[in-house]
Amino acid sequence: MVKINQVTDVILEVNKVSKYFGSLKALDDVTLALPRGKITLLIGPNGSGKTTLINVISGVLSIDSGSIIFEGRDITRLPPHDRYKLGIVRSYQIPRLFQGLSVLENTVVGKDGNPGEGMIYGLLKRIWYNYEKSSIEDALAKLLFLNLIHLHDRRPGELSGGQMKLLELSRSIMATKPKLILLDEPAAGVNPVLAKEIMSMIRNIRDELGITFLIVEHRLDIAIDYADYAIGMHLGRVIAQGKPKEVVEDPKVIESYLGG
Amino acid sequence: MVELPIILMELANMLVFIIVVLALNLMAGYAGIPNLGMALFVYIGAFAVAGLSVRFAIILVNILNPDFIEMMRVTPPYKYAVGESSILDIILFKVTDPAVNRHLVPELNSIIGDSIPLSIMILTFILASAIALGATLGLIVSFTAVRLREDYLAIVLLAFSEMLVQVFFAQVDWVAGGRYNTWALTPWPQKLSQSLGNLLPSGVKPELFIGLIVAIILAITTLIYTERIANSPMGRVLRAMRDDDLALTSYGRDIAKIRLKVMMVGSSIAALAGVVYVLSVQPVVKATDYTRVTWTFIPWAMMILGGIANNWGVIIGAVIVYIGRKLIEILAPPAFTTILSLIGVEVTGATIDIVKAVTVNILVGVIIILVLYLKPEGIVPEKPSKTLPRKTLNSLIEKFRGSSS
Missing domain, CATH: 3.40.50.300 (P-loop containing nucleotide triphosphate hydrolases)
Known part of the structure; x- marks a missing residue:
């Protein structure tokens, strides 16, 4: 062996x-x-x-x-x-989704390093706009692949159990x-x-x-x-x-x- | 017919509540930090205009006119209270003594009012110290916020706030007046007040008018700030942290750091609201007036009714609850007096105050219970963070959906 x-x-x-x-x-x-x-x-x-x-x-x-x-x-x-x-990135067995966020937002949060994530930088749109746009494109590509794209504006509570697992997966493959x-x-x-x-x-x-x-x-x-x-x-x-x-x-x- | 000055004052007061609710919504609605200690942060702003800035002003005035404190030792009415006390003793302990405070503050105000640079310095000090005190307290509180679960944290914040406002500041007389009233400085130049006085309708004090303008400016600035944060990547991360902080750490975010920043910013805004409240509505500052019902529970009721994590929603909630509270305070006492007189109970002034307070408490409780039971998302529900213009987002989505079919 x-x-x-x-x-x-x-x-x-x-x-x-x-x-x-x-x-x-x-x-x-x-x-x-x-x-x-x-x-x-x-x-x-x-x-x-x-x-x-x-x-x-x-x-x-x-x-x-x-x-x-x-x-x-x-x-x-x-x-x-x-x-x-x-x-090191992980997913959870029982999906730990952000219940107040849309499916698209849940996926985008999986990507770290957005320069707009600050109490001051958040105000400066031109600093983070391009990063944000490419994150969203990236997230949409993941959602398309996992067959979730038609649900992009739903909340996790509206998904089936299997779809929740897919969403959990989509977040973990978003990592930078x-x-x-x-x-x-x-x-x-x-x-x-x-x-x-x-x-x-x-x-x-x-x-x-x-x-x-x-x-x-x-x-x-x-x-x-x-x-x-x-x-x-x-x-x-x-x-x-x-x-x-x-x-x-x-x-x-x-x-x-x-x-x- | 309600008089104009009263309407303007109520308007200023309502704007103060709107600022407080926006700050609370940033901390509790977006970031999920259950801040039941709002009263403390509002009070600390009031303290900055009263107890603290009076000390700064007396030091400043004494530097410009080295005889000022010496004058206090010999001239009535100060000399009876001040006597032979040392300068440090006077600055630390005597300025909040009611016998000194009520004469000293008007005198300082007239000295400050005569000099535009002095006005600007005092105003800057007030704003800077309110922000610094708010941020420092927010920082201290967030150390506990890192370690505790949400429900425990809520209780800790409530206890922290009650302990400091209702015990420390309310009982230790020398710090901020304690059991006695202290007066706040009015840092406006007299020239401004005089020229405004000629323009304003009779009965409207220039201080009230300037205070109202400051309240409007701060409310709009706060709304722009919180809206822009809400619709930025930061807003999204805050909402994610509120929903599941453990999951968020697994996606590389340092939650302790995020909580710390939010608490510092939110607390500073609440302290500025306290400053505006004192400058426009209530120049007499007493810690016991900053109750948990008025400054913590009512803002929570406003936020829950309007819609958690929706800035426009919580403003609507603030307006409704504020007007509702006023109506109850106006209508409840006569109603109770009538009912009680029917059964032959005589109503005194003290009873009326209790009736007002109790009915307002009931209102707050009823709003929170009914909204959470019937419409937990509030009047205007939470929306996704609008980081990209809707058109751009939709065309991106269409592009990807189109490629699937």
């Missing part, structure tokens, strides 16, 4: 990370590495710690022990917004210069045709921009063909890693899904 650690070009290292919720060990001495420019699939039964891992890498949760290294830099103590600036995108179940609740399109779009983004992806996905039938590597988790531990097919067929992984 190929150990991911043996890959030379690593973008992110998670070293002996543990995270407790009271007495529950959500992450138990997790060590793994993500190869640069690849799509890594994170699988495991419910409660195995996948989302906690995403939260810990993106900085939403702090860890109790261990360290996280991104491109050779220790980011263990950095707040989420600073990790974003380094290029992403290097690592963490997607928490991007295809859950999305119809199979569109789910495949999303996965192939992710692959296109990887090929064109060399972005690394870590994707939590239960729909293995769809996701597995697009992934380069896979990591299997169970009860907060990494139980298998390597080529997707090998991980899925690993007896420990199968056992964990069967409730072992």
Whole structure:
């Protein structure tokens, strides 16, 4: 079996990370590495710690022990917004959309660095107008691709569950210069045709921009063909890693899904 | 028939509320900071015109005329209160003593009024100190704002405001007069007042007229500022922060920094509203008059009724609630007097004041409950931030939609 650690070009290292919720060990001495420019699939039964891992890498949760290294830099103590600036972008499993903003606005907010975001600079339209216009064009292109463009002026409350997932995804692919995108179940609740399109779009983004992806996905039938590597988790531990097919067929992984 | 000066004063007062509501809407409506401490920020502006600027003025006057404080020690009526006190003692403690304050402020006003440069200096000091005090308090408050959840933060802000205004400023006499009235400076040159006095209809004081003009200027400036921010990328980010701050940090925004900036700007605007209130409506400043009902809950009711995160909406809300409140204050006492006299209860002046206050409180409560229950978005609902002209945006959308079909 190929150990991911043996890959030379690593973008992110998670070293002996543990995270407790009271007495529950959500992450138990997790060590793994993500190869640069690849799509890594994170699988495991419910409660195995996948989302906690995403939260810990993106900085939403702090860890109790261990360290996280991104491109050779220790980011263990950095707040989420600073990790974003380094290029770590994430989406949420349960969409955290801005309920008062339109679909288009939700997408545009995904792009950071607008010079007009200040209590004084906001007044100076000529400073931010061009940036704003290109952000909106960018956002419309994302909405067009994700089949949401006809809903551009709706509020998130008017969308279906699947559309909310797509909107969540559209925000995370808006980032200015992403290097690592963490997607928490991007295809859950999305119809199979569109789910495949999303996965192939992710692959296109990887090929064109060399972005690394870590994707939590239960729909293995769809996701597995697009992934380069896979990591299997169970009860907060990494139980298998390597080529997707090998991980899925690993007896420990199968056992964990069967409730072992 | 209501007299003209009263109408002008009510107009100025209403403009003050509009400024306060626009500031509140920026903080609470757009940025989601539940500021239940508005009374503090308005009061601090009033303090800048009264307790604080009187001290600045006496220092300035004493520099120009080194005998001024010496004169206070020997001439009645000051000498009984001032006696042999040191200069520092007089500046810090005696200027807010009612026995000194009520004579000193008119005297300072006439000295200031005689000199245009002095007027300008005092006015600049008043505005600058109100902005500085508002921003500093906003800064202090936002340190707690970073760590607390919204509902806790609302309570902390309310407690903070009550503690400072109703306990510290209202009880410690030397700082800002405490239990006694202090008078505010009127920093207008006498030449201006005199020439206006000849032009204005009889009964309208020049101070009121100038105050009203200042109120109009500040209200328009505040509206332009908040509207432009609302329709900029900043407005969009503020609304996003209000809806889900955690999600926004995941998109690279430092929320602590954004909250800090909004609190500093919003609090400064509220403090300027306090300045305008004192200059146009109420030159006698007393901390206990700046109640949470008048300066916090009524602005909240105005904002909720008009439409949270809509500047034009909250102005409509402010006008409706302001007029409604006035009508109640006029109509409630006679109505209660009639009802109570039917059952043989005699009504005194004190009772009437209580009736006014209680009915206004009920009005505020009823507005908040009814609007939130029946039409939570208010009279004019929130709109997307209009960063691009509608035409440009529509043509962009059409371009992309066209390419899909």
